[in-house]
Amino acid sequence: xxxxxxxxxxxxxxxxxxxxxxxxxxxxxxxxxxxxxxxxxxxxxxxxxxxxxxxxxxxxxxxxxxxxxxxxxxxxxxxxxxxxxxxxxxxxxxxxxxxxxxxxxx
Numbered sequence: 411x412x413x414x415x416x417x418x419x420x421x422x423x424x425x426x427x428x429x430x431x432x433x434x435x436x437x438x439x440x441x442x443x444x445x446x447x448x449x450x451x452x453x454x455x456x457x458x459x460x461x462x463x464x465x466x467x468x469x470x471x472x473x474x475x476x477x478x479x480x481x482x483x484x485x486x487x488x489x490x491x492x493x494x495x496x497x498x499x500x501x502x503x504x505x506x507x508x509x510x511x512x513x514x515x516x
Contacts, residue, residue: 430505433498433501437497440490440493443490444487444494447486447487448487451480451483451484451487454476454479454483455480457476458473458476458480461473
């Protein structure tokens, strides 16, 4: 199944859900970036495995750069998830704070 076909746009993905559309758009974008990076990592892992099976010197040398890219991508995915966590935390705090505000009776 294509990862893009299962994703819905922010406008329709959260109809009826209380929340900030800007937050949901940011979440959708972040998850798209994460999925793209994970797909790239899968291709890198497949290529590393193929190179390993050939046991050819130039393929082993190529694996060094592929594994370095893979490690960099993992760091990017961690960063994206961290940003996503911050976005959710801030949105929750803002929503919680707004829900607890009582009108001034003066």
